[in-house]
Amino acid sequence: MKRTLAVLSLLLAAGCAQTSLREEPRGTGDLGIVIERADGRVAVVDTTARAVLGRIDGLGDLSHASAVFSRDGRYAYVFGRDGGLTKVDILLRRIDRRVMQAGNSIGGSISQDGRIVVAQNYEPGGIKVFDAATLELLSEVPTQSKVVGLADLSGNRFAYALFDKGEIWVTDLSDPRRPRTQKFPAGRQPYDGLVTPDGRHYMAGLFGEDGIALLDTWKPEQGARKILENYGKGQEKLPVFKMPHLRGWAVAGNQAYLPAIGRHEVLVVDKASWKESGRIKVKGQPVFVMARPDGRQIWVNFAFPDNGWVQVIDTLKGEVVQTLQPGKAILHMEFTPRGEHVWLSARDDHTVSIYDTRSFERVATLPAQSPSGIFFTSRAARMGF
Amino acid sequence: MKRTLAVLSLLLAAGCAQTSLREEPRGTGDLGIVIERADGRVAVVDTTARAVLGRIDGLGDLSHASAVFSRDGRYAYVFGRDGGLTKVDILLRRIDRRVMQAGNSIGGSISQDGRIVVAQNYEPGGIKVFDAATLELLSEVPTQSKVVGLADLSGNRFAYALFDKGEIWVTDLSDPRRPRTQKFPAGRQPYDGLVTPDGRHYMAGLFGEDGIALLDTWKPEQGARKILENYGKGQEKLPVFKMPHLRGWAVAGNQAYLPAIGRHEVLVVDKASWKESGRIKVKGQPVFVMARPDGRQIWVNFAFPDNGWVQVIDTLKGEVVQTLQPGKAILHMEFTPRGEHVWLSARDDHTVSIYDTRSFERVATLPAQSPSGIFFTSRAARMGF
Numbered sequence: 221m222k223r224t225l226a227v228l229s230l231l232l233a234a235g236c237a238q239t240s241l242r243e244e245p246r247g248t249g250d251l252g253i254v255i256e257r258a259d260g261r262v263a264v265v266d267t268t269a270r271a272v273l274g275r276i277d278g279l280g281d282l283s284h285a286s287a288v289f290s291r292d293g294r295y296a297y298v299f300g301r302d303g304g305l306t307k308v309d310i311l312l313r314r315i316d317r318r319v320m321q322a323g324n325s326i327g328g329s330i331s332q333d334g335r336i337v338v339a340q341n342y343e344p345g346g347i348k349v350f351d352a353a354t355l356e357l358l359s360e361v362p363t364q365s366k367v368v369g370l371a372d373l374s375g376n377r378f379a380y381a382l383f384d385k386g387e388i389w390v391t392d393l394s395d396p397r398r399p400r401t402q403k404f405p406a407g408r409q410p411y412d413g414l415v416t417p418d419g420r421h422y423m424a425g426l427f428g429e430d431g432i433a434l435l436d437t438w439k440p441e442q443g444a445r446k447i448l449e450n451y452g453k454g455q456e457k458l459p460v461f462k463m464p465h466l467r468g469w470a471v472a473g474n475q476a477y478l479p480a481i482g483r484h485e486v487l488v489v490d491k492a493s494w495k496e497s498g499r500i501k502v503k504g505q506p507v508f509v510m511a512r513p514d515g516r517q518i519w520v521n522f523a524f525p526d527n528g529w530v531q532v533i534d535t536l537k538g539e540v541v542q543t544l545q546p547g548k549a550i551l552h553m554e555f556t557p558r559g560e561h562v563w564l565s566a567r568d569d570h571t572v573s574i575y576d577t578r579s580f581e582r583v584a585t586l587p588a589q590s591p592s593g594i595f596f597t598s599r600a601a602r603m604g605f
Numbered sequence: 606m607k608r609t610l611a612v613l614s615l616l617l618a619a620g621c622a623q624t625s626l627r628e629e630p631r632g633t634g635d636l637g638i639v640i641e642r643a644d645g646r647v648a649v650v651d652t653t654a655r656a657v658l659g660r661i662d663g664l665g666d667l668s669h670a671s672a673v674f675s676r677d678g679r680y681a682y683v684f685g686r687d688g689g690l691t692k693v694d695i696l697l698r699r700i701d702r703r704v705m706q707a708g709n710s711i712g713g714s715i716s717q718d719g720r721i722v723v724a725q726n727y728e729p730g731g732i733k734v735f736d737a738a739t740l741e742l743l744s745e746v747p748t749q750s751k752v753v754g755l756a757d758l759s760g761n762r763f764a765y766a767l768f769d770k771g772e773i774w775v776t777d778l779s780d781p782r783r784p785r786t787q788k789f790p791a792g793r794q795p796y797d798g799l800v801t802p803d804g805r806h807y808m809a810g811l812f813g814e815d816g817i818a819l820l821d822t823w824k825p826e827q828g829a830r831k832i833l834e835n836y837g838k839g840q841e842k843l844p845v846f847k848m849p850h851l852r853g854w855a856v857a858g859n860q861a862y863l864p865a866i867g868r869h870e871v872l873v874v875d876k877a878s879w880k881e882s883g884r885i886k887v888k889g890q891p892v893f894v895m896a897r898p899d900g901r902q903i904w905v906n907f908a909f910p911d912n913g914w915v916q917v918i919d920t921l922k923g924e925v926v927q928t929l930q931p932g933k934a935i936l937h938m939e940f941t942p943r944g945e946h947v948w949l950s951a952r953d954d955h956t957v958s959i960y961d962t963r964s965f966e967r968v969a970t971l972p973a974q975s976p977s978g979i980f981f982t983s984r985a986a987r988m989g990f
Contacts, residue, residue, distance in 0.1 A: 245696040247633040249678030249985050250719075268676055268719065291653055291942070293634030293678070311630040332943045334635075334653065374899050374944065375963050418858065419899040438901065438921055473803065474859065474877065492859070514759050514804040514988060516823065536823055557676070557986030558717045559759065578760050600634050601942030601983040603899060 248293035251310055252554070252596035254565065254572055255298075256589040257282045262298060263588055264310050267556050267563075267596060270574055270584040274313040280304040286327040286593055289600035290352060291334030296595065297352070299328040305339055307355060310597075317355045321348050329372040329605060336396045338378050340370035347380060349396050358396045363389070369413020369424055371604050373437055381410035381424040381433075388413070388424055388435050388444050404444045406433035414469050415604035416476075416491075423469075425451075425481075434494060447494040451481065472515030472535045479506035479520075486520060486533065502540060503529045508552065511535075512577055513559040521550045521564075530564065532580070542580050546573045551591070557598035565591035633678035636695055637939070637981035639950065639957055640683075641974040642667045647683060648973055649695050652941050652948075652981060655959055655969040659698040665689040671712040671978055674985035675737060676719030681980065682737070684713040690724055692740060695982075702740045706733050714757040714990060721781045723763050725755035732765060734781050743781045748774070754798020754809055756989050758822055766795035766809040766818075773798070773809055773820050773829050789829045791818035799854050800989030801861075801876075808854075810836075810866075819879060832879040836866065857900030857920045864891035864905075871905060871918065887925060888914045893937065896920075897962055898944040906935045906949075915949065917965070927965050931958045936976070942983035950976035 251273075253262040260280050264273045279285075281302035288297050295316060296308045303322035306315055324343035330336070330352060337350045346362040347370065365384035372378055377392045386408050392400045408428025415422050415437075422435045424444075431449040436442060470477040475497065476489040486509055488498040504526025510519050518533040527549050532542040547566025554563045561583065564573045567590050574584040599605050636658075638647040645665050649658045664670075666687035673682050680701060681693045688707035691700055709728035715721070715737065722735045731747040732755065750769035757763055762777045771793050777785045793813025800807050800822075809818045809829075816834040821827060855862040860882065861874040871894055873883040889911025895904050903918040912934050917927040932951025939948045946968065949958045952975050959969040984990050 245630065245679070247675065247677030247679030247696065247982075249633055249674070249982060250676050289634070290632065291635050292632030294630070294632030311632065332945045374901070376945075420858075420901075473805075516759070516805075558988055560717045560761075597632075597634060598986040601986060603943055 246311070248311065248597050249557070250597075251293065252563075252594065253287060253296050253298075253308070253310065254563075254588050254591050255282050255285045255287070255593040255595075257285065257567070257592040258590035260300075261589070262287075262296070262308060263591075264313055265563075265572075265586070265594075267561070270586070272586055272588070276308050276310075276313055276315060278315060279306045279308070279318075282592070284326060287595040288328060288330040288337070288605055289595070289597050290330070291600050293597040293600050296597075297328065297330065297337050299325050299339055301325065303341070303343075305337070305350065305355065319350070319355050319357075321350070321357070326368065327370060329370050329378055330600075331372060331376040331378075331393060331396075332374055332603070333376055334600075336376070336393055338370065338372075338393070340367040340380055342366045345384075347378070347391065349393060349399065351396075359393075359399050361389075361391055361399050361401060368411055371413060371415040371422065372419075373415065373422075374419050374603065377437075379413065379415060379422040379435070379437065381406060381413045383409055383411060383427075386410065386428070388422060388433060390422075390435075390437065390440060402440060404435055404440070406435075406444045407431060407446060417471050417602070417604060419603035423447075448478075448487070448489065448496060450496070451478075451487070470509050470511030470515075470518050472511045472518065475535065477509050477511065477518045477533070477535075479509045486518070488538070498538065500533055500539065502531050502533075503543065510553055510555070512555055512562070513557070517577060519553055519562060521553060524549075527551075544575070544580065546575070546582070547571055552593045554594035554596055557596065563594050565594055567591060631696070633696065633982050634942070635982075636678065637948075637979065638672060638681050638683075638693070638695065639948075639973050639976050640667050640670045640672070640978040640980075642670065642952070642977040643975035645685075646974070647672075647681070647693060648976075649698055650948075650957075650971070650979075652946070655971070657971055657973070661693050661695075661698055661700060663700060664691045664693075664703075667977070669711060672980040673713060673715040673722070673990055674980070674982050675715070676985050678982040678985050681982075682713065682715065682722050684710050684724055686710065688724075688726065688728075690722070690735065690740065704735070704740050704742075706735070706742070711753065712755060714755050714763055715985075716757060716761040716763075716778060716781075717759055717988070718761055719985075721761070721778055723755065723757075723778070725752040725765055727751045730769075732763070732776065734778060734784065736781075744778075744784050746774075746776055746784050746786055753796055756798060756800040756807065757804075758800065758807075759804050759988065762822075764798065764800060764807040764820070764822065766791060766798045768794055768796060768812075771795065771813070773807060773818060775807075775820075775822065775825060787825060789820055789825070791820075791829045792816060792831060802856050802987070802989060804988035808832075833863075833872070833874065833881060835881070836863075836872070855894050855896030855900075855903050857896045857903065860920065862894050862896065862903045862918070862920075864894045866890075871903070873923070883923065885918055885924065887916050887918075888928065895938055895940070897940055897947070898942070902962060904938055904947060906938060909934075912936075929960070929965065931960070931967070932956055937978045939979035939981055942981065948979045950979055952976060 306318040322341040328339040365382035370380040410424035411427040413424040435444040490497040504522030534541040548568035691703040707726040713724040750767035755765040795809035796812040798809040820829040875882040889907030919926040933953035
């Protein structure tokens with residue numbers, strides 16, 4: 221009898237083992253991932269418990285990785301620098317699928333309906349379209365150019381910029397095997413782009429000339445126009461230590477907040493006229509300039525050698541109200557969905573710090589190996605990523 | 606041996622039975638609930654599969670019910686007309702907890718940090734504060750008035766209006782056992798309220814006089830001011846068949862779209878000046894006026910006898926571009942998180958219809974018993990509910 225019980229226990233354990241991670245059902249609304257860039261690994265995190273739940277290995281070169289989420293919040297699609305596209309199951313904490321899709325990739329997006337994932341590539345250029353469930357390649361759009369600034373629009377459309385051709389392209393993937401593309405002259409060497417939070421305006425920063433190309437995607441027939449032609453100008457030019465990430469541009473109320481290139485300034489732009497309405501002095505060359513979800517605060521991190529600092533601008537006062545030192549080499553910031561906290565990755569301290577955005581107190585510090593991008597599942601419900 | 610195997614199978618079945626509904630883990634980002642108002646029941650729905658996954662009974666009088674979600678997306682808090690507050694586990698599809706908290710309730714909110722749930726009550730008035738995990742009563746704020754238009758603000762604050770006192774109150778629940786309340790004179794008989802999507806402005810519609818009370822919660826020291834003093838005026842007054850739901854007010858770009866009271870019109874208001882900038886003729890007295898998440902479309906449903914119609918305003922053209930007949934007695938509408946579809950409840954047809962917002966085609970019809978409110982988990986990540 222004793223032996224039978226032992227066998228029973230073993231079998232019971234085996235029978236249920238498959239569901240070990242599944243036993244306690246849980247929602248996915250408060251989950252996210254942190255890229256551990258040096259180890260090809262992501263940490264799965266919980267923003268309610270403020271904890272690391274586990275890690276998933278084997279994602280390749282994550283030195284410039286980004287991620288988007290399935291519309292159910294269960295899967296992250298991680299775009300690696302080496303062209304790897306990995307679909308990660310954050311509930312079971314394992315790789316669901318993985319394909320090598322290009323030689324050199326810098327990111328991707330997911331369609332409004334969640335059915336297709338699109339990767340933007342440096343080498344060999346172009347975009348590739350994948351089935352979000354299977355990662356089957358459905359189509360591609362060759363560009364004969366590096367592609368930058370890919371962002372999703374409504375109607376399963378995607379906007380992106382061609383560095384070598386100086387164009388903005390908008391590809392309609394309503395029929396994902398038959399891409400239809402509109403092309404707009406934009407200006408010399410667009411290096412990154414973004415879509416405003418409402419999904420209407422696509423902007424591409426220009427490296428080869430001063431200014432930003434702006435396309436009203438509700439009125440594409442008007443073409444792209446140039447705004448902020450003094451964007452990179454000013455007095456004497458400063459050396460640029462790191463190109464700012466435009467994806468971090470913040471829109472708060474009727475103002476947009478942009479990193480000035482090479483200058484210790486954040487530019488304020490009036491969204492009605494698209495003209496500069498002010499500049500705010502900050503501690504270094506801004507990299508990410510991100511709005512708290514309610515738009516009351518703008519958080520700014522900086523290029524080397526000021527990358528140990530983070531500053532907070534109060535949009536009502538129009539000035540810096542807080543200066544923090546969260547750790548060494550602050551690479552990225554992510555707000556919790558409703559903005560009560562912000563998570564900051566400190567690559568050279570191997571920590572992720574969590575700050576209360578009201579009191580500016582540090583509420584937790586989590587261990588992470590060379591953390592870079594932080595991405596929460598709430599992105600699944602938003603446009604323009 | 607045969608008998609041993611039979612026993613083993615039984616035990617295995619028993620050992621794993623607890624996880625029957627849990628076996629297949631799933632994300633919660635594409636889930637929601639539909640109130641089946643006549644039966645005290647909610648249907649759990651999946652916006653990816655466009656299907657009803659199951660139903661949960663025993664929620665009491667749901668004739669004017671609303672719901673908010675836990676920050677992980679697993680639980681819905683359903684506020685019933687009879688004062689019942691039910692915490693529903695949408696993954697396991699069962700009631701987690703339920704309390705009778707008042708004699709007559711009309712809704713509630715959840716705090717920015719997700720830790721407290723607040724109910725607003727007609728009888729005996731006031732708000733009550735509950736622990737979101739346990740539904741333990743933590744505190745209450747008596748008002749000696751019906752409370753309407755409760756909405757959450759940043760910093761675990763809540764704004765609401767007092768029908769009988771003509772005031773807007775803002776209660777800070779950072780310490781949920783020690784509410785701190787600021788009071789603002791607002792005008793006669795506020796009957797509903799809302800917060801703008803960025804969480805900054807609180808507006809209360811006035812029943813006892815023309816106009817709307819507006820409080821800038823970033824500058825509460827300025828107090829509430831009156832806007833749109835001709836809101837209910839015009840030519841001859843029409844009988845009002847159903848008070849519009851202000852919670853449905855739509856903000857798109859720099860314009861807000863409001864239901865005119867008693868008139869077959871949608872008012873357009875400039876958000877910079879808070880003055881009326883136009884009126885759009887529609888088919889009946891508007892009830893809900895809701896913006897697609899990107900602000901390009903405004904969907905409008907109507908009071909009896911026009912409640913079988915739905916109209917769509919294109920915000921770029923400023924006119925109605927589509928008129929639909931989704932079913933009898935359209936009570937509510939909810940957009941999928943990124944707006945590719947809208948779900949509409951047809952109470953007297955006992956169906957929920959799903960429309961593609963680009964083609965205006967009906968893509969699915971689901972059975973539901975006297976459906977009213979439709980609420981998706983993506984609300985968990987947004988302010989002002």
